[in-house]
Amino acid sequence: MIDIRLLRENPDLVAQNSKNKGYDIDVNTLVALDEERRVLQQQVDELREKRNAISSQMKSGKPDQALIDEGRQIKSVLIEQENKLSDVENRFFDLFKKVPNIAAEDVPYGASEDENVVAKTVGEKPEFDFEPRNHFDIAEQRDWIDKERAAKVSGARFAYLKGELVKLQLAITNYVIDVLSDEDKIKEIVADAGLDVSVKPFTPILPPLMIRTELYDAMDRLEPRDDRYKIEDEDLWLQGSAEHVLGSMHADEIFEEKQLPLRYIGYATSFRREAGTYGKDMEGILRMHQFDKLEMESFSVGDDGINEHLLFVAIQEYLLRSLGLHYEVMQKCTGDIGKPNARGVDMNVWLPGQGKFRETHTADYMTDYQSRRLKTRVRRESGDLELVHTNDATAFALGRIMIAIIENGQNADGVVNIPGVLQPYLGGREVL
Numbered sequence: 001m002i003d004i005r006l007l008r009e010n011p012d013l014v015a016q017n018s019k020n021k022g023y024d025i026d027v028n029t030l031v032a033l034d035e036e037r038r039v040l041q042q043q044v045d046e047l048r049e050k051r052n053a054i055s056s057q058m059k060s061g062k063p064d065q066a067l068i069d070e071g072r073q074i075k076s077v078l079i080e081q082e083n084k085l086s087d088v089e090n091r092f093f094d095l096f097k098k099v100p101n102i103a104a105e106d107v108p109y110g111a112s113e114d115e116n117v118v119a120k121t122v123g124e125k126p127e128f129d130f131e132p133r134n135h136f137d138i139a140e141q142r143d144w145i146d147k148e149r150a151a152k153v154s155g156a157r158f159a160y161l162k163g164e165l166v167k168l169q170l171a172i173t174n175y176v177i178d179v180l181s182d183e184d185k186i187k188e189i190v191a192d193a194g195l196d197v198s199v200k201p202f203t204p205i206l207p208p209l210m211i212r213t214e215l216y217d218a219m220d221r222l223e224p225r226d227d228r229y230k231i232e233d234e235d236l237w238l239q240g241s242a243e244h245v246l247g248s249m250h251a252d253e254i255f256e257e258k259q260l261p262l263r264y265i266g267y268a269t270s271f272r273r274e275a276g277t278y279g280k281d282m283e284g285i286l287r288m289h290q291f292d293k294l295e296m297e298s299f300s301v302g303d304d305g306i307n308e309h310l311l312f313v314a315i316q317e318y319l320l321r322s323l324g325l326h327y328e329v330m331q332k333c334t335g336d337i338g339k340p341n342a343r344g345v346d347m348n349v350w351l352p353g354q355g356k357f358r359e360t361h362t363a364d365y366m367t368d369y370q371s372r373r374l375k376t377r378v379r380r381e382s383g384d385l386e387l388v389h390t391n392d393a394t395a396f397a398l399g400r401i402m403i404a405i406i407e408n409g410q411n412a413d414g415v416v417n418i419p420g421v422l423q424p425y426l427g428g429r430e431v432l
Contacts, residue, residue, distance in 0.1 A: 104306075
């Protein structure tokens with residue numbers, strides 16, 4: 001959630017920001033409910049003080065009937081006011097939770113992803129002396145993907161990955177973990193990006209794949225629920241990306257400032273219904289119900305939050321450049337950054353088999369929006385308690401990056417060139 005003081009002090013900003021992000025929030029009603037609950041809270045507090053005072057008088061000696069009658073009346077009124085307060089608070093917080101995070105000042109205005117801004121383009125499109133093919137054509141020819149049998153077992157949008165593709169996925173995973181857990185490599189990336197940020201490496205994490213409703217909602221990643229998988233008769237959901245279970249793991253905890261930044265690189269098999277995408281990208285493994293991702297997550301003091309975000313973007317670029325891929329960096333507009341995000345960046349990689357750029361990465365900066373409901377705080381060296389700032393970003397969505405490697409490294413005979421940085425993880429081989 002946003003800071004309630006912002007709602008009270010600048011409701012016009014909250015209203016305009018909500019509109020810019022595409023959320024229809026009745027801020028006037030929200031402000032009125034906040035005022036009503038504060039008045040009721042004051043009344044309830046005063047009644048409780050009177051009740052406690054009468055209770056003390058009764059304990060000091062035999063109470064007279066007038067005092068007993070007054071105590072009963074106060075108790076009756078208190079119950080009524082507490083019920084009113086509970087109702088108003090529920091209505092207020094149900095609406096307040098719908099208010100999106102405030103977009104950073106440099107986020108471009110726009111209604112949808114069509115209005116995202118290309119910040120830069122890196123590399124060149126590969127040239128072929130043959131007509132480049134789609135990754136799925138190559139993978140079927142090489143017996144790397146079996147969707148027909150997966151459909152028999154699990155339904156549409158599932159796949160068996162086989163043989164060389166499995167080895168490639170494991171190579172990519174080990175490569176990313178080696179890079180991100182190496183302080184010298186982080187130092188190199190920080191220096192190249194010209195950032196003033198810690199060079200602390202990432203801790204590899206294999207997280208649980210399920211998350212309780214309360215924490216999923218507190219992360220503000222539960223909605224839209226139609227896109228999530230609920231475990232029947234359990235208060236559990238299959239997570240839709242590793243950051244859902246990484247960002248929530250320190251709920252109700254207090255860090256010491258010297259512990260931050262805390263950075264994780266998590267590997268998880270993730271699940272999404274892909275509701276509303278029927279008929280889109282059905283060929284191959286671009287848009288699946290089950291997919292594997294390497295996801296970065298960090299917790300930092302507020303002063304360092306934006307630089308953590310920029311570091312994550314720099315890491316994404318480093319990884320893409322290391323694979324020799326042609327990509328573009330997109331600054332997401334207000335209508336596309338998402339409800340909990342203050343700023344967002346996408347990376348789109350050129351896929352020659354499809355003849356267009358496709359999204360492979362996203363980097364999200366949430367400020368203290370998530371940590372407010374998660375109650376994840378930091379004790380500063382001054383002794384003050386503050387909410388942490390959170391960042392998450394894709395290291396690699398493994399299916400999508402393998403698509404990029406296959407389509408960009410393809411040869412006419414279906415053999416695929418292996419990027420140099422991955423060859424040591426595949427026994428020194430140069431092709432698949």
